[in-house]
Amino acid sequence: MKVKTYMSQEGILPGGFVERVRRIVGGEHFSQQESDLISYSLDYWLYGVFLSQKGDLPALPSAVISPASAAQIQEIIRCAGEYKVPITPFGGGSGVLGGAIPLNGSIILNLQRMNRFLNLDEASLVAELEAGIMGANLELELNRRGYSAGNIPQSLYCSTLGGWISTRAAGQFSTKYGKIEDMVLGMEVVLPDGNLLNIKPVPRRSVGPSLKDLFLGGEGTLGIVTRATISIHPLPRLTIKQSFIFSSIEVAVEVVRQILRVEARPAVVRIFDEAESERYFPRIGRKVVTIFISEGETEYTALDARVIRRISREKGGKSSGEEPVNIWLQKRFDIGLGPVLMQYGGIVDTVEVSALFKDAARLYRDMVAAMKAVEGTLEVSGHYSHFYREGACLYITFAGVPKDPLRYYQDTWDAAMKATLQNNGSISHHHGIGFWRMQYLEQELGSSGVRLLKSIKSALDPEGILNRGKLIDGGR
Numbered sequence: 001m002k003v004k005t006y007m008s009q010e011g012i013l014p015g016g017f018v019e020r021v022r023r024i025v026g027g028e029h030f031s032q033q034e035s036d037l038i039s040y041s042l043d044y045w046l047y048g049v050f051l052s053q054k055g056d057l058p059a060l061p062s063a064v065i066s067p068a069s070a071a072q073i074q075e076i077i078r079c080a081g082e083y084k085v086p087i088t089p090f091g092g093g094s095g096v097l098g099g100a101i102p103l104n105g106s107i108i109l110n111l112q113r114m115n116r117f118l119n120l121d122e123a124s125l126v127a128e129l130e131a132g133i134m135g136a137n138l139e140l141e142l143n144r145r146g147y148s149a150g151n152i153p154q155s156l157y158c159s160t161l162g163g164w165i166s167t168r169a170a171g172q173f174s175t176k177y178g179k180i181e182d183m184v185l186g187m188e189v190v191l192p193d194g195n196l197l198n199i200k201p202v203p204r205r206s207v208g209p210s211l212k213d214l215f216l217g218g219e220g221t222l223g224i225v226t227r228a229t230i231s232i233h234p235l236p237r238l239t240i241k242q243s244f245i246f247s248s249i250e251v252a253v254e255v256v257r258q259i260l261r262v263e264a265r266p267a268v269v270r271i272f273d274e275a276e277s278e279r280y281f282p283r284i285g286r287k288v289v290t291i292f293i294s295e296g297e298t299e300y301t302a303l304d305a306r307v308i309r310r311i312s313r314e315k316g317g318k319s320s321g322e323e324p325v326n327i328w329l330q331k332r333f334d335i336g337l338g339p340v341l342m343q344y345g346g347i348v349d350t351v352e353v354s355a356l357f358k359d360a361a362r363l364y365r366d367m368v369a370a371m372k373a374v375e376g377t378l379e380v381s382g383h384y385s386h387f388y389r390e391g392a393c394l395y396i397t398f399a400g401v402p403k404d405p406l407r408y409y410q411d412t413w414d415a416a417m418k419a420t421l422q423n424n425g426s427i428s429h430h431h432g433i434g435f436w437r438m439q440y441l442e443q444e445l446g447s448s449g450v451r452l453l454k455s456i457k458s459a460l461d462p463e464g465i466l467n468r469g470k471l472i473d474g475g476r
Helices: 015-025 034-039 048-053 072-083 135-144 159-166 250-261 272-280 298-314 325-332 337-344 357-372 405-423 436-460
Strands: 087-090 107-110 115-120 126-130 184-190 196-199 224-231 239-247 270-271 288-296 349-358 376-387 390-398
Touching: 015 072, 015 390, 048 337, 048 349, 048 405, 072 107, 072 184, 072 224, 072 239, 107 436, 115 135, 115 270, 159 224, 196 239, 239 250, 239 298, 250 270, 250 288, 250 357, 250 376, 270 272, 272 288, 272 325, 272 376, 288 298, 288 325, 337 349, 349 405, 357 376, 357 390, 357 405, 390 405, 405 436
Parallel strands: 087 107
Antiparallel strands: 115 126, 126 224, 184 196, 184 224, 239 288, 270 288, 270 376, 349 390, 376 390
């Protein structure tokens, strides 16, 4: 297969590096076969997927290396530092912003062999796992023991614990259980100089700035997480599903704000706009549908559901029963529509942002209007999927059939980011920055913020070995 690459490549791996790494991991776990290089050439960044369908891979790694332990990773990183070979960590490849694309001839460090369930501490409600464990396997192992992590992202079946940590991921049940940064108590990290950092798991500490927050959202640029200890939850005794139809996005957002203001804590809250409701719930049609899932101990869950029902009805909400919730539960892991549309020339992507409640509804209106105004757009739709007492995450999907795919993709993202910043929002809620969103980072953090991040990167990784060209390093 002859492939073209969209981004630059650099050189061939030094022979000494190859020989040493083969000895470290074993020959069967070091590959330069074309099929393996192609397999690890991109993640789920949808424009990269679009390019790959035309044979234009976003990039091609120099090798794929699959270590089995933190000790092996330490040796590999020290060897890479000596030979100036860049490393791109790879978990499940589910990132949607190019964070796992091996730029500049980087090698892929595939963590999927490091996938063990290590320890369960039922008294403390924590579990220790290796970072390469797939989300679905992590949840299955906990469920078998009567527990759940509470982190159920759409990518559950194709993402890893390490990937969740690296992008500050959020699962669909986050309104009750929190996001990954709320769950991680401690971790083991291989630093760019090959040394090992152990952050012991405790519920809280006051010993200066939080070291674990360097790696929560670090996207593999500051260290490679090899294991983590996370908080867990007993499986719920009762689950109550409800849904309501509201007259507008504004009313639905206000209902959820009031529900959270009085300390009700549904596990799932999702507000679907008219376009997404019609797609998910054709029997309901173009209406604003909001679904709720309450779960936990019987008494608390029943009370939670009563509060949700009361406030929803007070605001004119019309009950639509359990059916929309069940439909969503059946469809929630389906991520295959985008690549199918792109086979026919379409461009599809998602943009998730966050804002305070005072700005949340206006942000939706402005983002949708700005993205629809880009020439070539067919549809823009959205839903709110993660909530806090203070605000919410807005998730927008766009699709178009443009004459110039890259220009259209860039212009639509520009429109989305401009509308977000004008409405006091953050440009990313849980997908991270990766490769593509780097161009907007200074608008979010300011020049001082970017300089600070680059200073931290320079101090920890002066040679730029780890995940070069992502988050805070280099440009497109």
